[in-house]
Amino acid sequence: MMTQYDDTNIFAKILRGEIPSTKIFEADKLVAIMDVMPQSKGHCLVIPKTPSRNLLDADDAVLQDVIVATARLARAAKQAFEADGVSVMQFNEAAGGQSVFHLHVHVIPRFEGVELRPHGSSGMADPAVLAEQAEQIRRHLA
Structure with missing residues (x-):
């Protein structure tokens, strides 16, 4: 049995403008x-x-929009940071590693020989750094 969507999750609040975020781009149906x-x-x-909580309850049309945007963002992020690769991750339910229960996809530039930091291990990033990185990615969006 699927748990109901909870509109108090952090991404729902970001989408409503209740919590600030560093946007890379926004379209009618999604935001990066x-x-x-x-x-x-x-x-x-x-x-x-x-x-939607995750991939398991999302509409197919939403998933199509998400994967196209994810691919576009992954290409731009890889170029922007001259990364060696990109990890694209999506988690479903707590047992699957999901911690925020609104469908979302992680796009993470990867560099040879550099391990990922554990999520949240270094706290929240400097907003100025995030803004600069968002601008770097925007410059590479086609």
Whole structure:
């Protein structure tokens, strides 16, 4: 049995403008923002505006929009930071590693020989750094 969507989650609050975020881009159906607790330089998120807990209860049309935006963002982030690769991660339910129950996809630039920092291990990133990284990514969006 699937748990109901809770509109008090942090991403729902960000989408409503109740909590600030560093936006990379926004479209009618989704937004891309910087992760405030990055695991690597350029760590960002794709978040659909349509409420769903995760991939398991999302509408197929929403998932199509999300994957296209994710690919676009991954290409831009890889170029922006001259990364060696990109990890794209999406978690479903607590047992699957999900901690915020609104569908979202992580886009994380990766560098040879550099391990990811544990999520939240260094606290929240400097907003000025996030703003600069968002601008770097925007410059590479096609």
